[in-house]
Amino acid sequence: MRAKSLRTWLEYLQKTDRLAVIDKEVSLQFEVAALTKKLDGIKATYFTKVEDYDISVVSGICSTREQFAEALETDQYELLSQFSAAVSSPAECRLVKKEEAPVKENIILDDIDLNSFPIPVHHEKDSGKYITAGLFIVRDPLTRKQNVSIHRLQVSGKDRLGVLLLPRHTYHLFKQAEEAGRPLECAIAIGVDPVTLLASQASTPFGVDELEIASALLKEPLEVVRCETVDIDVPAYAEIVLEGKILPEIREPEGPFGEFPKYYGPRDDKEAVQITGITHRNHPIFYTIVPAGYEHLLLGGIPREASLIQTVRQTVPSIKAVHMSLGGTCRYHAIISIKKRNEGEGKNAIIAALANSFDIKHVVVVDEEVDIFNMEEVEWAIATRFQAETDLVVINGTQGSKLDPSTDNGFGSKMGFDCTVPIKSEPMRYKRIHIPGYEELNIHDFINKNSSGLLDQHMENKR
Secondary structure, three states: OOOOOHHHHHHHHHHOOOEEEEOOOEOOEOHHHHHHHHOOOOOEEEEOOEOOEOOEEEEOOOOOHHHHHHHOOOOOOOHHHHHHHHHHOOOOOEEOOHHHOHHHOEEEOOOOOHHHOOOOEOOOOOOOOEEOOEEEEEEOOOOOOEEEEEOOEEEEEOOEEEEOOOOOHHHHHHHHHHHOOOOEEEEEEEOOOHHHHHHOOOOOOOOOOHHHHHHHHHOOOOEEEEOOOOOOEEEOOOOEEEEEEEEEEEEEEEOOEEOOOOOEEOOEEEEEEEEEEEEEOOOOEEEOOOOOOHHHHHHHHHHHHHHHHHHHHHHOOOEEEEEEOOOOOOOOEEEEEEOOOOOOHHHHHHHHHHHHOOOOOEEEEEEOOOOOOOHHHHHHHHHHHOOHHHHEEEEEEEEOOOOOOOOEOOEEEEEEEEOOOOOOOOOOOOOOOOOOOOOOOOHHHOOOOOOOOHHHHHHHHHO
């Protein structure tokens, strides 16, 4: 299996010439992030020599939709349906013994020091070192179900992290614990396979364990192991696991930090995590995600697409595909294709999409023959199939993303573009031009393979 672990996935990338091994010594201060961004969407970066550390660093392990599909051993056309099926039917993980778990090869319970790991500083105004690719795992003490998510984690001391908890499932469990006067146990798994990474971002009802979604996606039970100091199960093949507790009634300064909209999230007092233990593999690989890079955006965007298509389908059953575009940071812009059967379905799709997530700000709905993954095609549909007087939907006074600087702390407006063709339009009015035989023609069958100098000779003969 190509995505059994981070290491098997890196071996696959190397075999397919999509892993750049950088042997020159690099700095954790911006240089790791800069080199990764240079190869964003092209190759993953594997740094063998990071200043002052013997631990390798990797980033960009899945920076295209195709790579996420390959990790799931499918193609990008079946990616969303396979992901949705796994979300609907999670499968149990397999708890293994400590001796069977590579992440237990080294156990540190005393003299904990987060600075022993090569944690980068990514952007100019970041407040310091940040862990950006750790699966943050907590357990509901009543149901025993775990919740998995990714949060930005600021290193604020040798054994202390600042964490931004948005008002979702982890925050809900923490507030329950805090109101009872106790900390909430947690574990942070760094360096997992891309399938488990993607599963962690699934939009699910409260009480669904995202590690069980990973099991369904992998088509075999994900192997997990119990932590040393907390009652949490973590992926057995993770590179590094940090164990700890979110402390009640304590808030500490966190931020600023460069976020997915390509702006900085502000400094504020946030929750704090006390680290109680660390386990890691021999010769661990530290995995970091460069914020606002393709890997970061797609990791959040693909699960959102799976949720979005299910939501819109309840209102417009003829929906064909959805796309959270990179230009919209895979959060703010949704593009939807439908097979229009009734007038008004385009606007219904807009309303359903805006209700799916408060992050979605602009929606474009097009007919099924428009390639929604080709932004030139989408822009063409807006240019030639949209009139603001009849096709624009505007909703003011809505909740949006607080990280969108154009809003008033998240309070703003949303808009939809219905670019579908009217059902009773004249047959030739929206008929796309077409050259017969274009799709089947292979240009290489017509180009002279020995054309070097022939053009000059031809022009000379015409003089």
